[in-house]
Amino acid sequence: MELKDLPWTTVAKMAGAAAGGLVLAGAVFILSGVYNIAASTGHLQITTWLIEILRERSIDVRSFGIKVPPLDEEGLIRLGAAHYEGGCVPCHGRPGEGINPIVGGMLPPPPDLLDVGERRPSEEIFWIVKNGLKYTGMPAWPDPRREDEVWAVTAFLARLPSASQIYEDLAGVTRGGRSGDEGLANAGVLTRCGRCHESEGTGTNGDRIPRLAGLPEAYLLRSLREYAGRTRASGAMEPVADLLSERERRELAAHYARLRPPAVETSISRDPEQLGRGQAIATRGIPREQVPACMNCHSGRQSPDFPVLAGQNAAYIVGQLQLWHRGGRRGTGYGRIMAVVATALDQQQIEDVAAYFASLPAGDVPQAPVAESSR
Amino acid sequence: MKEPAKEAPTVSAILFLLAGPILWAGHLLLVYGVQSVTCVVGSGSVAPSALIRTLVVLVTLGAILLLCLALFFPGRLAHMLRYQTPDRDNHVFSVRVERLLILLSLPAVIWSGAAAFLLDACGLSR
């Protein structure tokens, strides 16, 4: 039979009727409430099967091209672990300690991540932490502009289960020191500053965390406000700053400004040539490349809105300068000023100047101007 | 109408008629080039101005020689360039044009060369 002989009008009418019937059936199904959305009864087997296949395929394909940077640096793992303790433990529990049964009633329940490092490759872990998962309670990373922080969490998770032995140390569970005037700094779980930052006599939890002790109060307050307003990007700090009230931010800024910098040994470069190069950049700048001397703003004798860099962790300084290079930290006027300087430095200069500042005693404010950008 | 095959190719016509300006341009190129490069690069053991003067004089004399040859022996030049004009009138006209242009080019080459003695070889006269 030829095509032109088919009864097309009839076919069209029947197809239309079938489509209409489907729509009607769908409407009845959806509006009648016959589908049980209750989590108590669990998914239908077919729903579970579909969602799981979708999930695994999606993760697999979308994490395919991700290049994994080196993830075995201790400071990186500590940063990830400390964030895990505040941001992930409420649902996933500490590794190996089991899930809180209330949270366990979620559909799907958040998995115990004890062996996630063995179950999944690092790029998949990174992708999940950065983007979250639909149809689950897993949120995306609070700020997609900070992939470096996601790598920190990935570095920690990729280490499980071996890192679970030392979890409490890595995550700073018992850090935070005495109570008393540090009470505010150790209030809620997420806002427990002492887990990452210094306390009386204790240094930071790893060298990726910035030292706050002795920094100008105005700068600390401005930073917290910028985190809360999302003009300064950090998936780790934005939720913390947002949870704090303005009064608490003021008190915390004052607390850390008053705190005496603990004299702790961190990984300071001992290479005299590197320190010499760093000192040259910090005190004389690189006039040929339009780089002013760092000490002209960051020595502590200038505006209290500029951070003092003496004694700051080198890895943290390097991370921030690299963030400027990647186009970050331009959400504020201050960040935009520094962007011009930071982008003029190359990788070697960044490491040199960071090593120099880390080698200075913290809280050291020179009496006389130390810098002159001269030819 | 002339048969196209019998007319001289355009290139030889141009080269013949404009022999004067072409030699003038070549002279200018050499003089300018020698002066610029020598002033920038230096000339080893010889003083730049002496080297430039000598070279300019040589090039100028050479150009004058070539121009005079073209002036007095247009027939040889035309033969060399394969430039033929079957018509007598055409021939007279072509030679006249060629000679007039050479007469113009001769003073130009001479003034150009004389500048080497009137100006500071590498100086900026401002």
Added chain:
Amino acid sequence: MSLARSVAAFLLLLALQGCSGVQSALDPSGTEAERIDTLTWLLIVFSTTVFLAVGLITAAALRGGGRWRARLANERLVIGGGVVFPIVALTLLLGYGFYLMGPGSPAAARADGQLRIEVVGERWWWRVTYVDETGRRVESANEIRLPVGRPVQVELTSADVIHSFWIPRLAGKLDMIPGRTNRLTLQVAEAGISRGQCAEYCGGPHAFMSFFAIAMPEDQFTAWLDREAGDARNPSGEDQVAGQALFLSSGCVACHRVRGTEAQGTIGPDLTHVGSRHSLAAATLENDPDAFVRWIRDGQHVKPENLMPPYEIFTDGELRQLAAYLDQLR
């Protein structure tokens, strides 16, 4: 037709604008510019006459009747007008040109070694240093002051890319080439203001890289140079003192120098006497407190891509104080 006529009239007026003004080469006030001007007009008149004559001859050759063509084909006209006239006329012009511009000519000025100005082209401003006969060096920026009647040697170089130094009213252009010093002699005939420009494309804000050249009588110039060599004025008044405190603590000292204070930066222009300059930001802005505010806060809008970071961190009050401080640095 009337549209064409009015367009033509407009264009003529526009063209005539170039005949005067602070940056007009047709309004010379320096000795070299005057020589160039004489030669220019001579050549323009001569060339125009020859052009018109040739045009007429061509028109006659194309359109004229047989008699005209016969006259034009006359051998005497060809040899006389085509060989003799060019040789004679150009020889005379060449000789006059040598006379006017040559090194031995009476019109050339020779620097007398008393004052030297070193101008370094930066992106996108001018670093100017006055060196007097005692060797005293006074650094300034974005403006050149000259004594009237004295030949001054100007040494030109560049700190980064090729710029070009051009003050049309005073002299011709001279390139500023990194790694090389070019020398120019300027002698100004009368007091007044001329405007100069960078004449070699050097990057984005090239069009905003200009400056003023101010010529003053000898005694005024000496007094000015002595004042310029001195340290910055101390601020008095609440706003200006606050402005100085802001200036010294907000990182300005990293790039700018204000002699007599802690600010000793050399990356950017010297600001010791910035308030007394005729313009700001390399002749991009007028010199008044509002211009300072605009520059500090919106510098990237005024002169896009310039190398000063955008300083949006000040409140309006702080900006006013900074402007008051900078404005009193005279």
